[in-house]
Amino acid sequence: MKLIFAGTPEFASQALSAIVAAGHQVALVLTQPDRPAGRGMALQPSAVKNVALAHGIEVFQPLTLKDAEAQAKIAAVGAEVMVVAAYGLILPQAVLDMPRFGCINIHGSLLPRWRGAAPIQRALLAGDAETGVCIMQMEAGLDTGPVLLRGALPIAATDTTASLHDRLAELGARLCVEALGQLPLPAEPQPGEGVTYAHKIEKAEAVIDWTKSAAELDRHIRAFNPFPGAQALFGGQTVKLWQATPVAGSGPVGSVLAVDKKRIVIACGEGALAVSELQKAGGKRLPVQQFLAGHPLKVGDRFDIPA
Structure with missing residues (x-):
């Protein structure tokens, strides 16, 4: 034709x-x-x-x-x-x-x-x-x-x-x-x-609200990959989360429950999210072990909850 x-x-x-x-x-x-x-x-x-x-x-x-x-x-x-x-x-x-x-x-x-x-x-x-x-x-x-x-x-x-x-x-x-x-x-x-x-994706939608369930936030991270990247806030700084898996766990919303070489487990409104790939502002996407080398996180640290 x-x-x-x-x-x-x-x-x-x-x-x-x-x-x-x-x-x-x-x-x-x-x-x-x-x-x-x-x-x-x-x-x-x-x-x-x-x-x-x-x-x-x-x-x-x-x-x-x-x-x-x-x-x-x-x-x-x-x-x-x-x-x-x-x-x-x-x-x-x-x-x-x-x-x-x-x-x-x-x-x-x-x-x-x-x-x-x-x-x-x-x-x-x-x-x-x-x-x-x-x-x-x-x-x-x-x-x-x-x-x-x-x-x-x-x-x-x-x-x-x-x-x-x-x-x-x-x-x-x-x-x-x-x-x-x-x-x-x-x-x-x-x-x-x-x-x-x-509706068109707005960048403001990419900010993670830790009061939501781990299942919702897992979908959130996958939906905003590759653009604009799901954004968590820690100490007022933006950290993009690229890979995560819902897991069992509970604690204060947004708090770090566990840290090892492969994952950072963060409490959600329901369940927890095991994050395995992150990126600081202006940096590269990194697996947890490399990310922690420059940005130490420990159990009890807490991600910001959006207003």
Whole structure:
């Protein structure tokens, strides 16, 4: 098929690679403008732009799709379908209506659960047993369109946002290619029941509240890995926690119950958390033994409780 692809991060780039490999004609790629990143804050292309350039595909990086010039460029392609994955710009109705088969979206949840910007993190935070990918016919509402294809994945007890992202990106790429090969597909309207919204992750959410249960905080740490990292406060300083396991234990909330070379056990509102990888502000992620060499912690020390 002759198509336009719109996407920005790694999640989307895997789908673009799969679509090209399947032999479809990608006539134009839309992606967010290059952004400053890294220590030098040099402009960096998106993961999708890198894939497009590697395959010699024209890249278009408008700030908005609402102006006539951008819409004219898209219309001139004469695409049969537009595939959208984590693009980051709202598609006006005029753009949604341009391709013969409309615009289809690769969404990383089992709709109607977790419509919105952060479905992977929200599924982990909520303790969902499974998640998945929906290939959805786009309409004006936020992830409200009918579903063309869906696939589910179990969420493992050790899954982080990073590991779940990679599995969902692979599933999304495969389902997207499958959908393109079968268009037009019957569209299944989303049910009115079970709708939840995956609001954008705010950095302030990453702060650990030790009054919560160890099970909740385990999910919290996994959901904020790799971004922005779960943040504990100790003596007013930020310490990021990257790996932990719920264990039995009790004591004053936030207090250190045990310390050895492999773990620091910290009391929670219910149970305790055995932390095995930490990072001080400006430092590297370290296993407990290396972390303790520069930041001694002892039984009875207490992490701050957020106000």
